[in-house]
Amino acid sequence: MSDAAMGGADDGPADRIFLRDHVVDVEIGAYAEEYGVKQRLRFSVDLEVRRSGAPHVDEVASVVSYDLIFATIRELADGPRMKLLETFAERLAARLLAENDVTRAWIRIEKLDRVSGSLGVEIERRSGR
Template identity: 35%
Template structure:
């Protein structure tokens, strides 16, 4: 993922992030996972052009509001059971990229409570708006 950050299409961008956002959701394909909610940790990085998101008046409407990230995630997880973390990442990325000021997004999800012998299992994706088709 680090190589994606070197892409010249991001040279004029500001990076916004939401780190370690914990949600409890119904996710998983195994029967034990379908019995209740699991803790999922979500990280989001949005890349927005400086030209469009540099405040002149120090007003919230001039930037991408952090609440947008949380609300977008809440909307998706509120739709019901998700089988795969890949689906969750893809859906959240697509919704984030729908924002007119977002050029690119990096999303990761982790399920920290699945296995006792590791910190977490997870998925990470990076997408450019222009690559969405």
């Protein structure tokens, strides 16, 4: 079903940029043993970005930069402590979707140090524009 049929705006073609398996040490968690301890979080982020009608220009200023994803993760990781991965994912999505050309975000955050594998959260959010 198209976005238009689902009640969303169909603004034409879109591209995706992504960051996969980016690991950052973060103090996060709701349990007593998680306070004062940094844990490895693995981030995978996909952003759907609106394509302009203008011809492609080979300049960073003409696209949504991957640096936006890195910097936003780092800013949140260095900011006020969060208890939940869900909170981190929601805040990351909100900040990335605030960018004009970002129309949708898929975010997966996994804790790598709590179990023998990983545990985490994955969300999808759309821009309200």
